């Protein structure tokens with residue numbers, strides 16, 4: 235009988251430096267009013283030189299392990315979602331492995347842009363279900379500040395840096411529907427939509443490290459449609475109703491998209507975890523960072539049903555339903 239992946243720890247890390255909309259407006263033709271009105275963002279954290287994806291991921295992972303009461307020896311695998319790795323290789327996951335003092339198991343990075351954490355969670359869940367690993371760190375860590383064109387007001391105001399991590403641990407087979415753990419994950423991608431949100435270079439391209447390019451309107455349109463489908467898909471697959479969901483922990487790209495998803499589920503605003511106002515869009519880190527905040531402040535508790543969803547460049551999108 236398959237094992238179930240329990241989410242036993244969650245943690246986050248945000249860079250020390252906070253950049254307000256007002257500070258951005260000083261050097262860019264934008265305003266606090268425009269940014270807040272269109273996106274809900276008031277500020278973002280921006281990484282210093284030492285706050286790399288590996289550094290932040292390690293801090294977030296330590297916090298997740300601490301909450302789980304787990305040690306380095308309990309970690310079999312590290313799956314790290316990022317579009318902004320420290321190096322082409324070794325994988326950022328393995329820099330984290332070394333910094334955590336984990337001396338066995340395996341790890342790798344995963345690229346699925348803003349949906350990276352959901353993808354990584356899905357891979358980790360599958361590995362635990364089939365018995366390939368017992369303790370898996372799933373991390374999203376991003377330094378988008380390094381791939382933004384800071385002169386492009388259409389994109390640079392939208393993003394921030396940070397990391398979030400969860401620790402998944404195998405539990406015995408569960409049969410009752412109210413069992414805790416990862417109940418389901420659903421992943422989707424449509425490569426033909428790759429040109430509405432992308433980075434126009436990478437280490438494999440000569441002299442083109444790459445900056446983020448986005449057609450905001452198109453992304454917005456697809457986000458609302460695809461995420462609504464993903465939410466329904468998760469509920470149907472589990473035989474659940476909208477009213478069964480205790481918390482929506484959505485990708486934090488834009489308050490208008492988040493509000494639309496909350497309405498779709500019929501959830502009151504206080505049941506939707508929002509961090510986009512303070513974190514902006516931290517891509518693969520946004521869902522675990524939001525989860526970490528709501529668990530730390532006592533909103534999300536053991537036994538609660540949490541629906542996570544995200545959409546990102548690729549396009550990639552998907553959902554995860556977890557009973558805490």
Ligand code: ACO
Nearest residue numbers: 264265268272348387388391450451453454487488545546
């Ligand atoms: N400050 C002031 N004006 C701006 C800014 C800015 N920061 N950015 C754009 N504008 C201007 C534009 O130049 C344009 O001016 P014009 O009419 O004179 O040409 C005007 O504002 C409207 O621009 P649009 O891009 O059409 O604005 P829109 O209402 O679509 O809002 C936004 C842009 C917020 C990006 C919106 O499209 C959106 O939220 N899209 C979702 C995409 C998203 O959130 N992406 C994040 C990454 S993807 C992800 O994580 C899902």
